[in-house]
Amino acid sequence: MANIKDVAREAGVSVATVSRTFSGAQFVSPEVRERVITIAGRLGYRPNAVARSLRTENTRTLGLVIPNVMNPFFTAVARAVEDAAMERGYSLVLGNTDEDPEKEARYIDVLLQKRVNGLIVSPARATSWHLSEVERAGVPLLFLDRYVRDVDAPVVRADGSAAVDRLVEYLLKLGHERLAVISGPPETVSGGERLGAFIEGAALRGISVPEERIVIGDFRRQSGRRAMRELLELKEPPTAVFVANNLMALGALQALEETKVRIPEDISFASFDDVSWFPLVNPPVTAIAQPVEELGVAVARMLPEMAEGGERQESVVLKAELVIRGSCKRV
Amino acid sequence: MANIKDVAREAGVSVATVSRTFSGAQFVSPEVRERVITIAGRLGYRPNAVARSLRTENTRTLGLVIPNVMNPFFTAVARAVEDAAMERGYSLVLGNTDEDPEKEARYIDVLLQKRVNGLIVSPARATSWHLSEVERAGVPLLFLDRYVRDVDAPVVRADGSAAVDRLVEYLLKLGHERLAVISGPPETVSGGERLGAFIEGAALRGISVPEERIVIGDFRRQSGRRAMRELLELKEPPTAVFVANNLMALGALQALEETKVRIPEDISFASFDDVSWFPLVNPPVTAIAQPVEELGVAVARMLPEMAEGGERQESVVLKAELVIRGSCKRV
């Protein structure tokens, strides 16, 4: 591809003039500008962003490291972040960790090597060495949904505890006593928080959730399905089950469908994360909705600010909300 | 952040030696190598990929330009492509065009400036100037799902015509005569193909689809909802409706839910694109399934090959398949 020298030679000017023509801001006479632009067009010249980045120490690139885009929650934030990035002239490079700290570390390393201007991470574990590396490298960091305790960076997330507590209250009011939970990995912030809030909420009201009715999944579909089957095979199966995210909820619903267990007649069902199709299934699924849009907007607002080295951003913690539909019934 | 010179100075060697230590391949004595690595670790040195890319003319980056990640079809391919990219040491930068040729052009321009090693595009229109630019720039290009006629690049897609034809056959066999279609933009390859196959399939069997029962949407949710409402308000509403993608299907289902029109009693319903939750709604939705996985695998296989400048890849055209569930009924 043609480079700045080719254009300069062809147009009979210096490379400086060509550079100025394209980076704007500086004085270039209209005639020269015109000529440079036509020549550039003819040669198919396109400024080399790599060289530009090297010189200006600015890649205009952001990194987004999440467990999995296939999770509708992360799909939505990925979309929101990408929009915001594009709008301010940044590109977004994406990484799926599958909750694997190793993979997460690899992505972060690559992104640091690529000298991204900022990093948005939803870490797999509550402690993590490679995220301190980001701090050390001085790259702006933003935690999304989850965070790492010993790293000092702003967090954008929704607090689910209150909503989970309200859900427990609701289930108990409906007369349920045999509660079950399909949890995500307790070592993740969101996994631990949801499980903790559920168990404590129940305990607080005099109901204990025995170990065999706490199944730990990995936030992915298949684990939800397995977990639900496991619960159904108990000698004393639960009368109500809470699933800790949308992907596992999908799996659990499939298991229920396959085993012909009816909701809510045979079992009451509720999920963390609301998704677009929950109102459409039969019965419509009661769920805890995270303010996905608002989270995306918050990230969008903070990120460029950080990338441009503005002042330290404050964390944003929004509230998740219980949306009652038809999947829970009085026992 | 520390650079190669800092490490070289601190370790008492030349930059060449440091470079060789990190890029492997070359001879570096074990003691020196060891020393360089510890020093680098101490200084938090991380090779600058920008500089490396400039020198080697290789960014190890791929661009993926799609209409919208929120469309489950594209979410799945994005995931598959990202996996394949990561596995071979490439990063993926993502762009959502919202079916807007302007936005598409902007993304492509940025990605070319960034000197990506390859580009996967699902173009908004069947003709497009900026995609010829990619060709001219000599950047490996792969079309996904849709393509541009006058640009010579391999395509990975599923042909839906046969499946749509089978759907029409099925609907007519059930006795439907008042067919309707909620189509995507006919100027996209997939939009045109699905609409065309539907109308021709009906015509071939002696049924015509009048203009008022052909509503053109934009492949997005809201347009599906609007379109369905429009169809329901006809003096002669359809007895069966075919929606041309999953997002519009979601919208249409919402409209049906809101207006309390029952499926399949009041109207038969079928959609292009199968999604994970279609089996779970009431009744389970009859749909045409694209082999998403296989498409992803095909892209994954071809892409690195292209990026590394291997031989020209052949197009891959798979078949979509009609999955009959419970949303269509005999009139």
Next chain:
DNA sequence: TTCCTTTGTGTAATCGTTTACAGTAGGATC
């Protein structure tokens, strides 16, 4: 006329790597 300012342009250093080329030291070979 002289001097200053404004506008436009060029020269060359720089960003952080890779890599061709050259050189050195030590051991093996003749």
Next chain:
DNA sequence: GATCCTACTGTAAACGATTACACAAAGGAA
């Protein structure tokens, strides 16, 4: 003892832009 490898290491020139600095021309002010 001369010669030739082999294994390592260093020097310096790229890669393609940006930008500080210098300078020239033109116009206005004194």
